[in-house]
Amino acid sequence: MHHATTEINSVEDAARKAITDNLFAPRFYTTDFAAMDRINVEPVRAEWDAMMAEYEGDNNHDHFQRDANFAEEARELAHKMSPELRQEFLDFLVSSLTSEFSGCVLYNEIKRNVDNPDIKQLMEYMARDESRHAGFLNSSLKDYGLGIDLGNLKRTKKYTFFKPKYIFYATYLSEKIGYARYIRIFRQLERQPELRFHPIFRWFQRWCNDEFRHGESFALIMRANPHLLRGGNLLWIRFFLLAVYATMFVRDHTRPALKQAMGLAPTEYDFDVFRITNEITKQVFPILLDIDHPAFRANLERLFTCTSKADEGKQAGGLLGRLKQAAWSVAGAAVFVRMYLLPVKRNELPATIRMQPSW
Numbered sequence: 392m393h394h395a396t397t398e399i400n401s402v403e404d405a406a407r408k409a410i411t412d413n414l415f416a417p418r419f420y421t422t423d424f425a426a427m428d429r430i431n432v433e434p435v436r437a438e439w440d441a442m443m444a445e446y447e448g449d450n451n452h453d454h455f456q457r458d459a460n461f462a463e464e465a466r467e468l469a470h471k472m473s474p475e476l477r478q479e480f481l482d483f484l485v486s487s488l489t490s491e492f493s494g495c496v497l498y499n500e501i502k503r504n505v506d507n508p509d510i511k512q513l514m515e516y517m518a519r520d521e522s523r524h525a526g527f528l529n530s531s532l533k534d535y536g537l538g539i540d541l542g543n544l545k546r547t548k549k550y551t552f553f554k555p556k557y558i559f560y561a562t563y564l565s566e567k568i569g570y571a572r573y574i575r576i577f578r579q580l581e582r583q584p585e586l587r588f589h590p591i592f593r594w595f596q597r598w599c600n601d602e603f604r605h606g607e608s609f610a611l612i613m614r615a616n617p618h619l620l621r622g623g624n625l626l627w628i629r630f631f632l633l634a635v636y637a638t639m640f641v642r643d644h645t646r647p648a649l650k651q652a653m654g655l656a657p658t659e660y661d662f663d664v665f666r667i668t669n670e671i672t673k674q675v676f677p678i679l680l681d682i683d684h685p686a687f688r689a690n691l692e693r694l695f696t697c698t699s700k701a702d703e704g705k706q707a708g709g710l711l712g713r714l715k716q717a718a719w720s721v722a723g724a725a726v727f728v729r730m731y732l733l734p735v736k737r738n739e740l741p742a743t744i745r746m747q748p749s750w
C-alpha cells in the first residue's frame with residue numbers, strides 16, 4: 392500500500408505535504424501594504440485599545456511550553472492509535488503547522504511593510520502568537536522524527552496575492568473557525584478524557600482563545616471600515632463563508648478517523664462548528680449561511696463525493712484518470728455554485744462588536 396501523495400512516513404513526506412498547493416490546502420498570502428496603511432481604526436478606538444491591552448498582557452506567554460511528562464504521555468498513548476489514525480494525526484499536525492506558520496509569515500510580512508502604528512502593533516502580537524503555535528506543533532512532529540524546517544517552508548511555498556479585504560474576510564473566518572474547531576474538540580475530550588490519544592489536546596482551550604482574539608482584531612477592522620460589509624462586498628463575504636465551510640467539510644470527511652477516535656461523527660462535528668462560527672460571525676457579517684437548509688447539507692455531501700472521485704482519478708493517473716479528475720472537478724464546481732446561490736439569512740450588526748470566547 393503506497394499512496395505517495397498522502398502518506399507521511401518520513402521528513403520528506405511531511406515537508407512535501409507542507410508545501411503542496413491544492414485547492415483545499417492552507418496557502419501563504421501577500422497583500423497590498425499601501426492599502427493596509429490606510430486602514431483607520433478610530434471608529435472603534437475604545438474596543439481596539441482594550442483588545443491591544445489584552446495582547447500586551449499576554450496571558451498565554453507561558454502556555455506553549457511542554458511539561459516534563461508531555462513526550463512520555465505521547466509515547467504511552469501511542470498504542471491507542473491505529474495506523475490509520477496515526478496517519479491522520481500526522482496529517483493534522485502538518486496541515487495545522489502549515490496554517491499556523493502561514494499566519495505567522497503573513498502577519499510578519501504586513502508588520503515589516505506597513506507604517507500604520509495600529510496595524511503594525513497588532514501584526515506583531517499576532518505573529519508572536521502564531522509563531523508559538525507553530526513551534527508547539529513542530530515539537531510534536533519532532534517526537535515522530537518529522538520536524539519541519541520552517542525556514543525552508545517559507546522559501547519554497549508559493550505565495551498568493553490577496554487584496555486586503557480578502558485577507559480580512561478569509562483570515563477572520565479562519566481564526567474564528569479555528570477557535571470553534573479546537574473548543575469543540577476540547578469540550579468533547581473534557582467529557583471523555585479516556586478518548587484523548589495525545590497530550591496536545593489538553594492545550595487547546597487556551598490555544599484557541601488566542602485564535603478567538605485574532606478574529607476579534609479583524610472584526611474590529613471590518614466594523615471600523617463598514618464599506619467592507621456592504622454592497623457588492625456581501626457577495627465576497629458569501630463566497631468566503633461558503634469556501635471556508637465547504638473546505639472544512641471536505642477535509643474532515645477525507646480524514647474521518649481523527650474525529651471518530653474522539654467519539655465525534657465528522658458531519659455532526661462540522662455542523663456544531665458551523666453553528667458556533669455562525670453565532671460568532673454575527674458580530675461582523677450582515678449575512679449568515681443558512682446551514683439548516685436541507686440543500687446545504689445534501690450539497691456538502693455531493694461536494695465531498697465529487698472531490699473524492701476527482702482524487703481517485705488523480706491517483707489513477709493516465710488519460711482516463713485525468714479525464715475522471717477533470718469531470719468530477721467540474722461537477723464539484725457546479726455543486727459549489729448551486730450552494731452559493733442558496734438563500735442566506737440577514738443579520739443586524741450589534742452595537743458592541745467584541746465577544747467573549749464562551750463556548
Ligand SMILES: [Fe+2]
Nearest residue numbers: 491521524602
Ligand atoms: Fe494560531
Ligand SMILES: [Fe+2]
Nearest residue numbers: 566601602605
Ligand atoms: Fe490565529
